[in-house]
Amino acid sequence: MVIYLDVLVAVNLAMDYLLLLATARIAGVFVPRVRLLIGAVVGAAYAVCAVLPATTFLQNGLCELVAGVGMVALVFAPCKGRLMRVSVVFGLVSCACAGAVMALGQATGAMLRVGGAYYLDVPLRVVIPSALLCWCASRLLFRGTAGQNGAERPSAQAELTFAGKRATVHLLCDTGNTLCEPVTGRPALLLDRYAAARLLPSELAGVVSGLRSDNAGDQMASLPDAWRTRFCLLPYRAVGQNSGLLLAFRLDDVHMDAGKTDCRLAAISAQRIAGGRYDGLIGV
Numbered sequence: 001m002v003i004y005l006d007v008l009v010a011v012n013l014a015m016d017y018l019l020l021l022a023t024a025r026i027a028g029v030f031v032p033r034v035r036l037l038i039g040a041v042v043g044a045a046y047a048v049c050a051v052l053p054a055t056t057f058l059q060n061g062l063c064e065l066v067a068g069v070g071m072v073a074l075v076f077a078p079c080k081g082r083l084m085r086v087s088v089v090f091g092l093v094s095c096a097c098a099g100a101v102m103a104l105g106q107a108t109g110a111m112l113r114v115g116g117a118y119y120l121d122v123p124l125r126v127v128i129p130s131a132l133l134c135w136c137a138s139r140l141l142f143r144g145t146a147g148q149n150g151a152e153r154p155s156a157q158a159e160l161t162f163a164g165k166r167a168t169v170h171l172l173c174d175t176g177n178t179l180c181e182p183v184t185g186r187p188a189l190l191l192d193r194y195a196a197a198r199l200l201p202s203e204l205a206g207v208v209s210g211l212r213s214d215n216a217g218d219q220m221a222s223l224p225d226a227w228r229t230r231f232c233l234l235p236y237r238a239v240g241q242n243s244g245l246l247l248a249f250r251l252d253d254v255h256m257d258a259g260k261t262d263c264r265l266a267a268i269s270a271q272r273i274a275g276g277r278y279d280g281l282i283g284v
Contacts, residue, residue: 001139005084007259008047008048008051009044009047009048012043012044012047012048012079013040013041013043013044014040014199015038015043016040016042016043016044016071017036017039018094019090019097020036020039020071020075020090021036021101022093023037023072023086023089023093024076024091026087026089026093027085027089031075031076032168035074035075035076036075038074038075038210039071039072039074039075042070042071042074043067043071046067046071049180056077068087068090068094069087069090072087072090073087100133101242115253119270120149125195146284154172154173154284155170155171155172155173155278156169156170156171156173156256156257157169157171157256157257158171158189158254158255158256158257158282159253159254159255159260160189160199160251160253160254160266161251161253161254161255162199162230162249162250162251162269163200163201163230163254165199165200165201166199167195167198167199169191169195169279169280170278170279170280171189171278171279171280171281171282172273172278172280172281172282173281173282173283174281174282174283175283177190177281177282177283178283179234179236179246179281179283180283181234181265182234182235183220186262186263186265187261187262187263187282187283188234188248188263188265188266188267189251189254189263189265189266189267189280189281189282190246190266190267190268190269190281190282191266191267191268191269191279191280191281192268192269192270192271192272192273192276192279192280193208193209193211193268193269193270194272194279195279195280196208196249196268197209199266200249201227203224203227204223204224204227206222207219207222207223207247208268211247211268211270212270213244213270213271214244216245216246216247217231217233217245219247220232220247226278230249230250231247231248231249231250232244232248232249232250232265232266233246233247233248234246234247234248234267236267241272246268246269247267247268248263248265248266248267248268249265249266249268250265251263251264251265251266261282263282266280
């Protein structure tokens with residue numbers, strides 16, 4: 001059988017990316033797309049090495065297991081304390097996908113796996129619907145598992161733009177978050193100061209790093225004149241606490257993966273959100 005290297009790389013890159021993406025969604029964890037892509041590249045490189053004559057030992061089941069665990073550890077390294085659970089989910093998703101591929105190969109008479117790697121010699125019009133069907137089935141099958149222990153809480157990914165800089169943040173959708181602009185009533189985002197620091201210009205780093213829960217007014221006064229018009233003080237009230245003020249800044253653009261939003265104001269919190277698992281909050 002003739003194996004084309006470009007097809008082998010492209011197919012395994014796509015398959016590994018989809019497997020990692022499905023694992024993240026089912027496990028209820030957020031992983032930046034860049035990390036998913038890095039993991040997919042590593043998986044594709046392993047697939048290429050596995051079919052080379054000099055490294056066929058990589059087709060051994062133990063080697064494949066080690067490679068899979070290593071890929072999960074690389075991609076989901078920030079999810080400390082949940083790597084074991086994510087590894088199990090990845091294994092189940094991989095088995096489900098491999099089973100679907102084997103069934104598809106028997107149905108079409110095509111060779112879809114070579115030396116432990118995915119390889120396609122069937123039309124894409126057959127492969128793409130099959131892959132989508134497998135992903136949807138896995139999503140439905142493991143939905144209950146993903147929701148246990150509060151691991152999968154409603155969240156959204158947003159791309160924020162401010163003064164030419166962009167940052168992608170992971171927001172917890174909180175029904176109790178009623179933070180809004182006093183005049184227009186439009187909802188406002190709440191970012192922790194670490195997420196805000198990624199978006200704001202470096203000359204404002206000192207203002208953000210010195211922010212505490214009781215000094216928003218002082219930090220507002222210390223802003224450079226060139227930026228003061230982009231900032232404001234936003235009143236808030238928290239359960240069990242007195243009302244206070246948050247330092248907030250007006251965004252140029254907000255793009256949500258979950259749909260449109262009227263949010264254009266981002267308040268900065270001196271505290272981490274949910275222990276650092278999220279970059280901020282957004283009301284629903």
